[in-house]
Amino acid sequence: MSVAKEFDYSQLHTAKKEITRFMLAYKFALDEVSTKVNILQQEFQLIHDYNPIEHISTRLKSMESILEKAQRKNLELTMPSIKQNMQDIAGIRINCSFNSDIYKLRDMIQNQQDVEIIECKDYIKNPKPNGYRSLHLIIKIPVFMSDRVEDVYVEMRIRTIAMDFWASLEHKIFYKYNKAVPEKITRELKEAAESANELDRKMETLHKEILELKQ
Numbered sequence: 001m002s003v004a005k006e007f008d009y010s011q012l013h014t015a016k017k018e019i020t021r022f023m024l025a026y027k028f029a030l031d032e033v034s035t036k037v038n039i040l041q042q043e044f045q046l047i048h049d050y051n052p053i054e055h056i057s058t059r060l061k062s063m064e065s066i067l068e069k070a071q072r073k074n075l076e077l078t079m080p081s082i083k084q085n086m087q088d089i090a091g092i093r094i095n096c097s098f099n100s101d102i103y104k105l106r107d108m109i110q111n112q113q114d115v116e117i118i119e120c121k122d123y124i125k126n127p128k129p130n131g132y133r134s135l136h137l138i139i140k141i142p143v144f145m146s147d148r149v150e151d152v153y154v155e156m157r158i159r160t161i162a163m164d165f166w167a168s169l170e171h172k173i174f175y176k177y178n179k180a181v182p183e184k185i186t187r188e189l190k191e192a193a194e195s196a197n198e199l200d201r202k203m204e205t206l207h208k209e210i211l212e213l214k215q
Contacts, residue, residue: 019063021145022079026090028143029152030058033092036115040108052101054161058092087118087138087153094158098204099124102135102158109139109156116140118153130186131193132167134159162196 034056041053061069066089070077075085082089096102102124110117119138127133137156142149159167170189174181181189 018079022083023060023063025143025145025150025152026060026154028145029141029154030060030090030092032141032143033139033154033156034058036109036112037092037094037105040105044108052096052098052104053094054097055095055164056092058090060091061089083153088155090152091155091157093164094156095161095164096158097161098207099133099160099200100204102160105158106135106137109137114142127193127197129190130170131190131197132170133163133193133197134167160196160200162199163193166193166196 037053037056041051044053045051066082066086067077069086070082073085075081094105096105106120109115116139117137118140119136121136124133124135135158137158139154139156140151141154143152166189170193173185173189177185
């Protein structure tokens with residue numbers, strides 16, 4: 001009986017260790033990407049005397065939410081399957097001043113030798129039906145562990161301050177109504193998204209005019 005208990009404890013310890021290493025890889029990937037973005041931000045500031053990045057935030061899904069999503073997607077509940085089929089476990093959101101800054105940042109990230117852009121969804125040029133505009137990237141970055149190198153997916157969302165404000169409120173409204181938002185509010189939300197986009201367009205025009213005056 002005591003042998004069986006020892007075996008169960010050993011199995012549990014091994015599983016816990018695997019989960020910890022699995023989650024650490026994503027945490028380290030977020031640290032790596034955040035460092036890269038901060039370096040690009042400071043370099044751009046020093047060279048161009050201008051900061052294209054206003055705010056950076058990161059998030060890491062909990063193991064509970066990972067497993068819930070894996071079950072919804074009918075994935076095999078193994079680490080290799082989850083790693084291959086779920087590319088949004090680690091996420092970073094970057095707010096830029098203008099839409100043009102978003103593309104500049106994308107190009108700078110793309111030029112990093114150890115970063116591979118796996119997928120790019122351009123909701124700025126092709127807005128979602130609700131008016132949402134953003135650039136969504138899935139990138140792959142190597143994480144150097146003590147005994148191996150792990151290629152880890154990170155989801156990156158880059159949008160303007162105005163669109164981030166809209167997206168945050170839209171998320172809260174949908175959460176409040178449990179996604180059953182009345183049509184009137186949905187329509188007004190889309191109008192608000194268009195207003196946010198118009199504000200972005202006007203502010204970028206003003207920004208370009210000021211830069212021309214400085215030359």
